[in-house]
Each structure stands twice: as C-alpha cells, then as structure tokens.
Amino acid sequence: MFEMPIKPGIHPFDHFCAHLDRMLDANAAKEFADLANGPVSYEALARDMRCLGAAFAANGLVAGDRVLVASKDEGATVKLFLALLRAGMTPVIGDAELTGPELGELMEVCDPAALYADEAMLANADTGGKLSPSRIIPISDVRETLSKTPDPGSWPTVETRPEVALLVLTSGTTSTPKAVELTHENLIAQLAIFKDIYGFDSATRLLNLLPLHHVDGLIRGPLVALWFGGYLYRKTPFSVQNVPAILEKFREKNITHFITVPAMLRIVARIGCDTRETFTGPDFRFILCSADLLDAQLWRHVEETFKTPVVNAYGLSEVVCDALFAGPDEATRRIGSLGRPHGCTAEVLDNDLRPVAEGETGELVLSGPTVMRGYFNAPDITANVLRDGAFHTGDYVRVGPDGLFDFVGRKKTAIVSAGATIHPETVTIILSTMPGVAEAVAFGVPDATRGEKLVAAIAPQPGHEITAADASAFCRKHLSAERTPAEFRIMASLPRGASGKVLIAELTAAETQKPPSEPAPDADDTADLEEKVCAVAARCFNVDAAGLSAESTPFNTDGWDSLAHMTLIEELELTFDMQFSAAEIASIASLGDAIEFIEGALDANA
Amino acid sequence: MNMQQSRNTLPRTLLRMNGLETGGSIVFLPDFGGNVIYAQPIQKVLSKEFSCFGARLAPDMVESLDTLSLVEIAMRFAVDIHQSDIPRPVHISGFSFAGLLAFETARHLSTLEPATGELFILDTRIRSRRLITRFLHNPIQEFLYAARYAFRNWRSLLPGSSDPLILHRYGQIRMDLGKHAEAHRTIIRQMYAKMAQYHPRPWTGSATLFRAEEVQWGNRLDDLGWGHLIDGPLTLVNVPGDHLSMLRTAENAAVLADKMRLQLETIQKESGDV
Numbered sequence: 001m002f003e004m005p006i007k008p009g010i011h012p013f014d015h016f017c018a019h020l021d022r023m024l025d026a027n028a029a030k031e032f033a034d035l036a037n038g039p040v041s042y043e044a045l046a047r048d049m050r051c052l053g054a055a056f057a058a059n060g061l062v063a064g065d066r067v068l069v070a071s072k073d074e075g076a077t078v079k080l081f082l083a084l085l086r087a088g089m090t091p092v093i094g095d096a097e098l099t100g101p102e103l104g105e106l107m108e109v110c111d112p113a114a115l116y117a118d119e120a121m122l123a124n125a126d127t128g129g130k131l132s133p134s135r136i137i138p139i140s141d142v143r144e145t146l147s148k149t150p151d152p153g154s155w156p157t158v159e160t161r162p163e164v165a166l167l168v169l170t171s172g173t174t175s176t177p178k179a180v181e182l183t184h185e186n187l188i189a190q191l192a193i194f195k196d197i198y199g200f201d202s203a204t205r206l207l208n209l210l211p212l213h214h215v216d217g218l219i220r221g222p223l224v225a226l227w228f229g230g231y232l233y234r235k236t237p238f239s240v241q242n243v244p245a246i247l248e249k250f251r252e253k254n255i256t257h258f259i260t261v262p263a264m265l266r267i268v269a270r271i272g273c274d275t276r277e278t279f280t281g282p283d284f285r286f287i288l289c290s291a292d293l294l295d296a297q298l299w300r301h302v303e304e305t306f307k308t309p310v311v312n313a314y315g316l317s318e319v320v321c322d323a324l325f326a327g328p329d330e331a332t333r334r335i336g337s338l339g340r341p342h343g344c345t346a347e348v349l350d351n352d353l354r355p356v357a358e359g360e361t362g363e364l365v366l367s368g369p370t371v372m373r374g375y376f377n378a379p380d381i382t383a384n385v386l387r388d389g390a391f392h393t394g395d396y397v398r399v400g401p402d403g404l405f406d407f408v409g410r411k412k413t414a415i416v417s418a419g420a421t422i423h424p425e426t427v428t429i430i431l432s433t434m435p436g437v438a439e440a441v442a443f444g445v446p447d448a449t450r451g452e453k454l455v456a457a458i459a460p461q462p463g464h465e466i467t468a469a470d471a472s473a474f475c476r477k478h479l480s481a482e483r484t485p486a487e488f489r490i491m492a493s494l495p496r497g498a499s500g501k502v503l504i505a506e507l508t509a510a511e512t513q514k515p516p517s518e519p520a521p522d523a524d525d526t527a528d529l530e531e532k533v534c535a536v537a538a539r540c541f542n543v544d545a546a547g548l549s550a551e552s553t554p555f556n557t558d559g560w561d562s563l564a565h566m567t568l569i570e571e572l573e574l575t576f577d578m579q580f581s582a583a584e585i586a587s588i589a590s591l592g593d594a595i596e597f598i599e600g601a602l603d604a605n606a
Numbered sequence: 607m608n609m610q611q612s613r614n615t616l617p618r619t620l621l622r623m624n625g626l627e628t629g630g631s632i633v634f635l636p637d638f639g640g641n642v643i644y645a646q647p648i649q650k651v652l653s654k655e656f657s658c659f660g661a662r663l664a665p666d667m668v669e670s671l672d673t674l675s676l677v678e679i680a681m682r683f684a685v686d687i688h689q690s691d692i693p694r695p696v697h698i699s700g701f702s703f704a705g706l707l708a709f710e711t712a713r714h715l716s717t718l719e720p721a722t723g724e725l726f727i728l729d730t731r732i733r734s735r736r737l738i739t740r741f742l743h744n745p746i747q748e749f750l751y752a753a754r755y756a757f758r759n760w761r762s763l764l765p766g767s768s769d770p771l772i773l774h775r776y777g778q779i780r781m782d783l784g785k786h787a788e789a790h791r792t793i794i795r796q797m798y799a800k801m802a803q804y805h806p807r808p809w810t811g812s813a814t815l816f817r818a819e820e821v822q823w824g825n826r827l828d829d830l831g832w833g834h835l836i837d838g839p840l841t842l843v844n845v846p847g848d849h850l851s852m853l854r855t856a857e858n859a860a861v862l863a864d865k866m867r868l869q870l871e872t873i874q875k876e877s878g879d880v
Contacts, residue, residue: 273771273784305784462783462791463770554643555623555658562643566790582792583668586640589621589660 002343004185004369005192012184013088013161019188020086023229024049027202033225033232034253036074045079045226051149052083052142056114057156059134063088064162065113070094070103070213071139072118074234077212078222080116080142085165085223088158092167092179095213100124107131110167110179110376116142167376168215168317179376180317189369190219190320191227193343197325198257198288198311204230205283207249208259209238215317216291220259238264239539240570243271244563247278254283261291262298263496265310269302271570279308286311286328290321293407293425295432296336297439303335314338314407318391319370324405336429338397338405344368346405347390348397358401361408361423364393396423413504415444415452422454422483427475431456434474436464439494441502442485445511456485457507459493466490487511493579503577529602533595536575540568550592572598617686618665623649623658630723630874631657631692635683635700635707638781638794640668644701647859652867657693661686661711668793676800680710687711688718695723695877697870701853702779703801705730709835713809724873725813726866729849732806732831733777740777747825752776754822773798812838814869816862820848843869 006015024046032042040048061067067089069080077093084091092110094103094117103117104126114135115127127136165187167179194200206225210217225232233253236246247268249255258279260268265287272278279287287302290313302310311327324346325332326339333339340346347355348362356362367390374382385392396408409423416422424442431440438461447453456475460466468488475484489511495503530550537552538545541559554560560568572594573579578601580588588594616622620633621642632652634645642660649658661683667674674682687696698715700708705727712725734740740748755776762769773781773795781798783791813836821827832840843865847858 274782276784461770463795553621553623554641554646555649555653555660560643561646562639562641565641565643569790581668582671582796583663583665585790586636586663586668586793587618587665589641589662 002193002196004189006185006188011161012188013158013165016165016184016188017086017088017155017158020082020226023226027229030229031231033078033222034235035078035232036234036237038075040075040078042229045082047151048079048146049083049086050152050155051146052079053087053155054149054152055145056084056087056089059114059137061087061089061114063158063160064090064164066090066092066110066167067114067116068092068094068107068110068112069116070096070098070106070118070121071116072096073139073143074212076116076139076142079146081212081218082222082226086155088162090162090164090167092169093213093218094169095211101126104128106169109169164373164376168218169213170215170317178378178381181373181376182317182320183373186320186370186372187219187223189343190322191224193322193370194220194224195228197322197342198328199285200224200228200230200257202229203256203283204228205233205254205256206230206259207233207246207253207255207257209234209236209246209264210259210261210291214291215321216259216261219321220288240267240271240567240574243268244275247272247275250278250284251281254281256283256285258284258287260287260289262289262294263292265289265294265302266298269298269305271567273305276306279306284308288313290315293428295429295439297432297437299335309333312337312339314405316391316393318372318385318393319344319366319368320372323366323368323370326404332404334400334402334404336406336433337400338407340404341366344370348399348405356398358399361396361398363411364395364397364405366391366393413444415454417444417447417452417454417486424454427454427456427479427483427485430475430478431458431471433478434458434466434471436460436466438462438464439502441494441504441507443504443507445508447486453486454483455487455489455507455511457489457491457494459491492581495577496574529599530591530595532575533572533591533598536571537568537591540564540571548591550595551590552592553590568594576602578602616659616692617690619661619663619667619683619686620690620692621660621662623660624653626653626655626657628693629656630695630697630870631659632697632699632723632726632870633659633661633683633687633692633711635661635680635698635704635711636663637700637702637704638797639790640793640797642704644704644853645699647853647856648699648863648866651860651863652870655867656697656870659692661707663793671793671796674800676706676804677710679800680707681714683707683711684714684718687715694719695721697723697726699726699728699866700730701728702730702849703797704728706732706801706804706806709806709809709813712811712813713807716809716811722811724870725811726869727813727815727830727832728862729816729818729845729852730830731779732835734831734834737777744826744828750823750825775802778802806835808835808837810837812836812840814841814843814866816843816845816852816865818848818852819844819846820851841869 006012024042027042030042032040032045067084069077071077081091081093094106100121103121115131116137116139119138164181165184166182169179208221212218221232233249236242286309288311294312299310309328313322314324315322323344324338324341326337327333345367347365349365350356350362371391394411397405398408399405409425414423427442438459440458442454442456444452445455458471471488495506534545534548537548541564543559576598580597584597634642636642637644640663698708698712716722759774771783815832817827845852845862847855852858852862
C-alpha cells in the first residue's frame with residue numbers, strides 16, 4: 001500500500017527542500033557522484049548549489065521561473081538542475097548536442113526566463129530577442145561563479161511557492177515537441193515509490209549513463225542519488241567502445257543498480273558477454289530497464305548470461321518515470337510482462353472508457369500522485385490525454401490471470417488489415433520467443449486489397465536458419481490467422497538507428513517503394529567516407545584521426561589489436577547502419593577494406 | 607584504394623604487414639576469426655629483418671567456405687604463396703588453430719617449391735582422433751582431459767540443452783563465442799567445424815614448436831602431439847605464459863618474438879653453412 005510521505009499542512013515544495021537540505025547535511029562527508037568532468041562530493045555539491053542559488057537571485061530570477069539548461073558540461077548541468085529545483089525555479093534540461101537553431105526552437109516550446117548554454121551553441125542560436133543579455137548565460141560563467149563566489153551559507157527566501165517543479169521535454173506519442181509539467185508532489189511521490197519498489201537507500205550506488213535530458217537519466221540519476229543520500233556514476237560516456245571499461249566499474253565502484261534502456265542493454269549483452277561476472281559482486285542488486293519495450297528474448301538472455309535479475313519498469317514522462325514494475329519482487333515478475341502498478345491506479349479501458357474484462361485488450365489509463373499537471377502551454381493536447389486527472393497513455397495492454405500487465409501495442413502503430421485491428425508489438429513479442437530468433441519486429445505497410453498488411457522482419461541467431469515458412473508456422477501456433485504476418489523478411493540483422501531502436505520507417509520504406517535513387521558518390525563523397533571511417537577508427541584505437549588513412553592496418557597502427565578490431569567492426573556497423581558479411585569481416589585488413597565494403601553497402605541501400 | 611590492391615604482385619589471400627622487401631618472408635596463417643592480428647607483437651619485433659605477411663580468406667573462399675576443408679584452404683594458401691614473388695625463403699607460422707593451417711600450408715608449399723623455409727607452430731596441440739590411441743598413449747592426461755571436458759560441458763551433454771555460444775567437441779579446444787563479437791561468430795563456427803573434421807597426416811619437413819610454459823594442471827609440457835606427425839627435425843622452444851597470455855601479454859609476446867628471431871637466425875646460419 002502506497003502512502004504519500006508529505007505531512008498534512010506542509011507544502012510539497014517545503015517538504016522537498018527540507019529533504020534535500022537534510023540529505024546534503026547528513027552526507028557531507030560522502031562522495032556524491034563521478035560525473036563526466038570529475039568527482040563531486042556532497043559537501044561541494046551543497047556549497048555549489050547555494051552559490052548558484054545566490055547567483056539566480058542576483059540575476060532577478062524568482063521561484064516559478066523556467067530556466068533552460070543545454071550544455072555538454074555535465075557537472076554544471078547537474079548542479080544547475082539541483083540548484084534550480086531547490087531554489088523553486090523550474091529547470092528544463094535540453095539535449096547537450098543541440099544545435100544553435102534547435103536551441104531557438106526549444107525556447108519557443110518552454111519560454112524560459114533564463115538560458116544557460118554552451119558558448120558554441122549560443123553563437124549559432126537565434127534566441128529571438130526574448131531574453132535580456134544578462135539572462136543568456138554562457139556555461140563558462142557558471143564555472144566562474146562557482147570558483148569565485150563565496151558560500152552564502154543559506155538559501156534565498158522563497159516568497160511564493162512554485163506550482164511546477166520540472167519541465168520535461170518529450171515528443172511522446174505525437175511528433176509535436178511538448179514539455180511535461182511535473183510538480184513537487186509528482187517528484188516526491190515517484191521517489192517514495194522508488195523506495196518501496198527498488199529499495200533505494202543511502203547505500204544505493206547507481207550507474208546511469210543515460211542522457212540528462214532523458215527523464216530516466218535525470219530523475220533516476222542525480223535526483224535519486226541526492227534524495228537517498230546515495231552515489232551516481234556517470235564518468236565514462238556510453239559507447240560501444242567503452243562497454244568493457246564501463247563493465248569494470250560495477251565492481252570497482254561497488255555499483256548496486258544499473259539503470260539502462262533496452263537499446264543500451266542489448267549492446268552491453270552483445271559486447272560484454274565475456275565478462276559474465278560483472279553483476280555478481282556482493283553489492284550489486286539488479287539491472288533496471290525502462291523507457292522502451294524490453295523483449296523477452298533479451299531479458300532472458302541477460303539474466304542467463306550475467307546471472308543477475310533484470311527489472312522491467314513501464315512508465316512515461318507524464319507520470320515522472322515508472323508506474324508499472326516487473327520485479328524485483330518475484331510476485332510482480334514475469335519475463336516479457338510489464339508487472340503491476342504501484343503508487344498509482346492502472347485501469348484498462350475500452351474506447352467507451354469502460355473497464356475491459358480480464359485478458360481483454362484496452363488502453364492503459366493511469367491515475368495517482370505521479371500523474372503530470374499537464375503539458376506546458378498546450379491545453380488542447382493536455383485535454384486529449386488528461387481526463388478527470390487520469391492519464392490516457394495511448395498504450396494498449398491486457399491483464400493476465402496472474403494480475404500482471406502485458407504490453408499489446410501503441411495506438412499510433414496499430415494497423416487495420418481487412419477490417420481487423422492489429423497491434424504489431426504483440427506479434428513482435430511472440431516472434432521474439434521463437435527458438436533461433438535473435439531479433440524480430442512486425443510492422444504494417446499499405447496494401448491495395450487489405451488496406452494495410454502486417455509484415456515481419458526476422459534476424460536469426462548465428463548458426464540458426466529460419467525460413468519464412470518456419471516463422472509463419474510458429475506464428476500460426478501462437479497467433480490468430482489475421483495477426484499472422486502476411487509476409488516475412490529474413491535478414492542478417494534488423495536496421496537500427498544510433499539510439500539502437502529498430503528503424504521501422506526504413507523497413508516500411510523498403511516494403512513499399514524505393515526512395516528516388518541518389519547520384520553515385522563522387523570523389524568527394526569517398527573522401528568524406530574515408531574521413532568518417534578514420535574518425536570512428538580513431539575513437540576505437542584511441543589515436544588521432546589525422547594519423548589514419550585507408551592505408552592503415554593493424555600492423556602500422558597503434559591500438560589496433562584484436563579487441564579494438566572487434567570494436568571497430570561493431571562501431572562501423574552502428575555508425576553506418578549496415579552489417580558486414582562474414583566474407584567482408586574476413587577480408588578487412590585495412591581501413592581501406594572497410595571503406596570499400598561500407599561504400600558498397602551504402603550504394604546498395606541507395 | 608588500399609594497400610593490398612595497390613600491390614599487384616600479391617594475391618588477395620596475402621596481406622603485407624610491413625614494407626620490407628628482403629630478408630626472407632614470414633607468412634602468418636589466419637586464426638578462427640579469419641585474421642592475423644594475433645601476430646602483431648611478433649611482427650613488430652621481426653619487421654626490420656623479415657618481410658611479414660598475413661594470409662587471409664579471399665572473398666571467394668569465404669563464399670564457398672562450407673564446401674572447403676581445412677586442407678583445401680591450406681592448399682589455396684600454398685598455391686598463392688608459391689605464385690607470389692614475396693622474398694624467399696618463406697617461413698610459415700600459425701598460432702593455435704592457425705598452427706594447423708600453417709602445418710598444412712607448409713606441407714603443400716614444400717611440394718610446390720623444395721627450398722621452403724621453417725614451419726613455426728605457436729602452441730597448437732594436435733590430438734590423435736582415435737580415443738583409444740589417446741588413452742593408450744597418455745592415460746592420465748586423457749583421463750583428466752575427459753573429466754575436465756565432462757565437468758565443463760555437463761549441461762550441454764544433456765539431450766536438447768546445448769549452448770549455441772559454446773563450441774566444444776571432445777578432443778578439440780573450447781571456444782566461447784560469447785567472447786567474440788556477433789559479427790565474427792559465423793566464420794568462427796565454420797572454421798571450428800573444419801578443425802574438428804581435420805585429419806592430419808605425417809610430413810617429412812621440419813618445424814619449430816613454441817610451447818606455452820604454463821599448462822593446465824595434469825598436463826605435461828610435451829611435444830603437443832607433433833612428434834608423431836613431423837618426421838624431420840622438431841625443435842621445441844618454451845615461451846612464458848599460458849596458451850592465451852603467451853601472445854596477449856606484451857612481455858611474454860616480446861620473449862616469443864625474440865626467440866623466434868633467434869631461431870630464424872640459427873636457421874639462416876645453418877642454411878648458409880650448408
């Protein structure tokens with residue numbers, strides 16, 4: 001049974017601030033985090049937050065003001081985020097990789113009272129003249145403020161309690177950029193739920209390398225660490241190349257929880273499976289995976305390979321982070337499921353907003369203290385999804401006989417084929433359980449006779465052979481006739497984007513019509529490709545790209561050893577979104593060979 | 607486009623590892639993954655005195671790899687080496703699985719050109735395919751091997767419970783595909799199958815066998831099974847480390863490379879004396 005920890009008569013903001021202050025005081029002697037640009041102690045964090053609080057006040061910022069932060073300086077971003085929260089202002093953390101024009105667009109969405117951003121970003125941004133120069137603050141000024149300002153020792157008094165704690169940027173279920181308004185009550189409720197479910201406490205030591213503009217990186221990162229008096233590791237940025245080094249940190253830093261998403265977990269499972277003892281240290285508790293559908297195949301594979309539990313959480317920014325939990329409690333854990341709700345009410349409703357029977361599919365509707373206040377400056381969009389305080393997720397689920405929720409599909413991806421509504425995600429889930437399947441995805445494409453038809457793409461595990469007939473027979477055993485894909489594509493691997501998500505659009509395009517062919521690459525294109533390949537190789541070998549060329553081989557290049565060779569191949573596949581054949585892998589003996597094969601793959605795709 | 611294509615004299619199966627054009631050649635045979643990166647530390651030491659080359663599977667070989675035996679692959683390497691104009695004498699070398707390819711390549715090369723160089727086998731154990739022979743030849747070692755094999759593979763020995771990431775046939779080395787990038791696994795599986803099907807035949811040539819000093823408990827530092835196959839002189843050289851660390855640890859690899867250089871100098875001197 002979940003209970004809000006706020007005492008009657010206490011404003012959530014006051015409760016929030018009092019708790020943060022207590023944690024900062026009580027843990028002053030402890031390390032707070034290892035961030036990309038260095039370690040931070042609780043003592044230094046408390047001082048820096050107070051200094052920033054004084055700087056906000058000096059700049060005329062008051063509680064309730066929205067402040068946009070977009071910087072590659074992780075230390076400054078984390079401190080600004082926490083200081084803004086504590087000062088009663090509303091932080092909006094933007095993508096650290098934003099371009100200048102994108103920054104301008106983001107300002108349109110969140111209408112900030114101040115902007116902290118990297119100098120390079122500001123140099124190319126059109127801020128629309130809405131902010132005075134004193135409110136556009138280069139991130140280097142933050143570093144200067146922290147190095148020169150004496151500790152004020154206290155926080156400026158907050159005259160008016162803020163209504164919104166945090167704005168989270170999301171495109172959500174539509175492509176329209178939106179900002180989710182989360183209140184202090186939302187945050188306190190979510191953190192209390194975390195304590196109940198995950199057992200977070202002052203011994204919690206998180207490894208969370210998700211981007212800070214991602215709610216799972218921000219909330220389950222610095223905020224959770226501070227709220228529970230724990231520790232956060234973010235020093236080594238996540239990349240294919242860094243996976244071995246990152247895995248070493250679990251034991252070295254006594255990590256208790258690995259916070260991740262399926263795309264990242266897939267890469268870790270692929271590259272890190274030779275260090276199977278990574279998560280078996282005495283301190284480690286579990287892997288926490290969220291933000292996307294965790295397929296049963298990957299879930300089971302990780303648990304069997306690394307001998308550690310994986311907890312799957314379902315949630316959206318609109319409910320802070322997590323609402324449904326599969327694990328760590330065994331009673332909520334069934335591989336492939338979303339588990340069950342905690343701290344909120346989850347209803348499964350039909351189109352007429354009536355609860356469906358057990359086992360029937362309906363839309364998941366969440367209500368409770370974590371449900372957002374609304375979308376900032378978007379009352380129409382808010383009204384579409386927030387009705388009587390309940391959030392209509394747009395996700396279809398069903399509840400099994402064990403009371404656990406299963407994901408069925410998303411409203412926006414549902415297709416209608418010959419009159420039947422089909423959720424491709426359901427078919428994906430079933431196909432992922434087929435023996436010999438490494439990865440699978442189902443998707444809809446336009447069809448002249450049926451309106452739409454379901455197609456599945458399957459990548460077999462190495463050493464396994466799967467035919468379309470095998471896959472069809474398997475589907476017919478587990479799915480009704482109309483939900484069995486009309487066609488199957490057997491592929492070496494599924495196309496994935498930089499984030500690791502399957503590129504459905506690419507698969508759909510391949511099924512419908514080829515895009516207009518582009519002119520063959522000219523000499524400049526080849527030169528550009530060589531430059532890109534050399535840049536990837538330089539990262540893999542940890543050398544200067546200027547010293548690399550098509551002529552580089554393992555025998556004239558420092559750092560190109562067996563491990564780096566494997567990393568190079570994987571990084572090139574990810575970067576260029578292609579896959580080398582076995583023949584090509586056996587033939588890659590120089591960067592020139594790799595360039596030649598990538599060129600061929602890009603030409604074939606064009 | 608690349609270095610290999612710019613050198614017309616080299617067939618697609620050969621990769622030049624350094625720029626030297628004299629001093630005799632050392633050709634390293636590819637490992638399970640199809641590459642010769644394992645030879646990097648040796649090549650660094652020897653590159654000023656010898657022309658170093660790596661053998662690799664040409665694309666047409668990989669496409670028909672299922673139909674090619676280990677012997678046929680080695681024959682192709684031997685023919686290509688013979689037809690190339692790389693500096694003579696040509697010494698052939700291979701580590702672990704590549705040692706088998708090196709043995710077969712050297713054997714076929716010796717039929718194509720009599721004045722071939724030395725065969726260097728880097729810690730490749732070759733076992734008789736006849737179980738009875740193995741037990742009779744070395745019962746304690748074989749018993750320990752069998753016990754170790756059963757202990758490590760008891761799960762997959764149960765019906766219907768094989769681990770697709772573990773390759774381990776009795777009498778062969780154990781390969782954990784989990785330690786290899788997914789992209790390499792196909793070719794490793796194919797090469798492993800070829801190794802398991804391979805039947806070595808005796809050869810009248812000579813060879814130098816580099817043995818890792820650190821052996822598993824119960825194993826002896828013997829001739830790794832080569833004494834029965836090589837009728838010519840077989841030189842045994844001990845090198846520090848175990849099967850993997852003899853090349854992966856820089857200090858060990860430097861010792862190995864140095865010992866190989868000394869052996870090459872001895873061979874050169876002897877051939878000069880003759």
